[in-house]
Amino acid sequence: MRWFGWLGFLLLAGTVWGQAERYVDALHGFALTLPQGYLARVESYGVLAGDLEAFLLVRGLPLKAPREAVTPFLEEARRLSAGQARHHFKAFPGGLLLLSQGLGYPWPLAGRLTTIPLPAYQDPFLLGLRYEAAHLLLPGPKSLLSVSAYLPADAPAQARREALAVLRSLEFLPPGARVAYGVQAVRDPVLGMEAFYAPVPQGWRFQGGLVPASAHLRHLAFRLQGEGVSLRRDLLYTQAQGVQGPFGGGSQTSLLWNGQGSQLSGFLCPATGKEVVEFLLGxxxxxxxxxxxxxxxxxxxxxxxxxxxxxxxxxxxxxxxTLTGLPFTPQVQRVRLELEAASGGLVRKAYVAGNLVFFNQPSTFASGAYCSLGLEVVLEEGTREALAKAQPLLFGFRVGLRAHPEWGALEAQRGQQAGQTTTRMLLEKLRQDQEFNTWMRRSWANLLSDQTYVRDPSTGEVFRAYKASFDTGTFWRDPVFGGVVGAVERGGQLEEMLRQGGWRQLEESLSGLPGTWQR
Structure with a gap:
């Protein structure tokens, strides 16, 4: 039976690591070793770690009899399997092992570690995954400790050893090694709710708020300040626009840094990791x-x-x-890098993530370009000694910072509505730009060839007529035979005679486009 293998792994898993690192959380009172690629979170119900395929969860529960203690785990399995789960139990001295098979992908756990893309919920590969969950229940004097592992049924032995070694590495800190903290809420004034909860160490200062993270969405920017050490999350958003025509051009870049706007000179579009680093250093x-x-x-x-x-x-x-249907093909690049910079004795360690979108509209007479860059920068600052000493607090803050369960979906809905409005405005702007470029092209072609368009306002008929580029005269049409006379001096005697004779003055346009006709 496979449950015996699970029991052996849970109790005897070794500590064979690839590239792994030891993390200490002095706020929530635990330490564990995480392989590269593993994420960790502290939730209201326990400690969660995983790489989005393997999930490990340590929870504390009220002390109950075994039959009552397994009830929430059976209900959890029912929800993850649409009622099709199979269960196996194994009692051993000091505890109970429950193995549930036939489960689906544990979406609720994944959603606590990352933002799940919307198409994932209908993806055949993810929907086809079958999971097993092993729960080790260890009763204590006053409570029940649950140690759980969720892995695909076809997970290789190495993945099982790696995941379960994380559980073996878990240690709870003694009271003297822990640091007291308070929870500070960040409110969303737009949605009228609490959006985030931050565990602030005693004696530290925290400031946070929701600021634009892109053209439509907001996210949390914050600063946690201790003695000689700070941790912050900056949200940067730039928009650069430029135009180039036959007689010159211009460009400008707007910057939003944690919601504060400013203007930068030139067309700023850092498209490579090196350029992003130079941008941040500046x-x-x-x-x-x-x-x-x-x-x-x-x-x-x-x-x-x-x-x-x-x-x-x-x-x-x-x-x-989301970019299909636009009259251009944008280039999208993802930015994911880690940066360490120094100035004197100070060090800044930053994790940088974001997206860059670029497109241009080439034209003979007026070409335009657009570039937007959205960056999230999580930044630690201090001397090396101070940062090393503060890591148990900084790690505890990072894994304990959590969002309100409903805020993400509500903000996405609000951003989608704002995005639809912006998209309509953008498409209208692009239509106007295309009309302008068409007008420029026709106007220049007619001007250089000494031609123009004329229109009879009474009938709507349009004619192409010869007119020297330096000529300012008007065009008139015979109301009986339809003949057209041009180069009539404005305000002259001939113009007055034609008007008295019933001739109609024609409208003119170099491009012939709507809205450009004039007398």
Missing amino acids: LWGQETGRVWQAGRVGPARTPQSRVARRFQELQEAYEAS
Whole structure:
């Protein structure tokens, strides 16, 4: 039976690691070793870790008899399997092992570790995954400790060893090693609700608020300040626009930094990791008045499980689908990097993530370009010694910072509505730009060839007529035979005679487009 293998793994799993790191959370009182690609969160119900394919959950429950203690786990399995789960029990000295088979992908757990792309909920690969959950129930003097592992039924032995070794590495800190903290809520004034909850260590200061993270969505920007150490989350959003015509051009870039707007000179569009680093170093220099030198720069460490890769593929496809139907083909690039910079004795360690969107509209007479960049920068600052000493508090803050369960969906709905309005405005602007370029093309062609369009306002008929580019005269039409006379001097005697004779003055336009006709 497979449950015996699970029991052996849970009790005897070794600590064989690839690239792993030990993390200490002095706020919530635990330490564990996480392999590269694993994420960790502290929820109201326990400690959650995983790589989006394997999930590990440690919970505390009221002390009850075994039959009552397993009830919530059976209900959980029923929800994850649409009532098709199979269960196996094994009692052993000091506890009970429950194995549930035939489960689906644990979406609620994944949603606590990452943002799930909308197409994932209908993806055949993810819907076809079958999971097993092993729950080890260990009764204590006053409560019940539950240690759970959720893995695909076809998970290889190495993945099982790695996941269960994380559980074996878990230690609870003694009371003297823990630091007291309070929970501070961040309110959303637009939706009228609490959006985030931050565990603030005693003696530290926290400031946070919701600011624009893109053209339509908001997210949390914050600053946690301790003695000689700070942790903050910056949201940067830039929009650059430029136009180039036969007689010159111009460009400008607007910057939103945690909701504060400013204008930058030129067309700023950092399209590579190196350019993003230079952009950030420049901003930090303006902010602090110091010169920051980049040290270690590398790709960000992200989950690499097959489920994580599938999420990435679905997200990229979804983003591409939102751009279809536009009269241009945008280029989209993702930015994911880790950066360490120094200035004197201070060090800044940053995790940078974001997207860049670029497109241009080439034209013979007026070409335009657009570039937007949205970045999330999680930044630690302090001396190396101070940062090392504060890591148990900083890690505890990061894993304990959580959003209201309903806020993300409500904000996405609000952003979608705002996005639809903006898309309509953008398409109208593009239509106007296309009309302008068409007008420019026709106007220049007619001007250079000494031609123009004339229209009879009474009948709507349009004619193409010869007119020297320097000529300012008007065109008139015979009401009987329809003949057209041009180059009539404005305000002259001939113009007055034609008017008295019943001739109609024609309207003129170099392009012939609506809204450009005039006498």
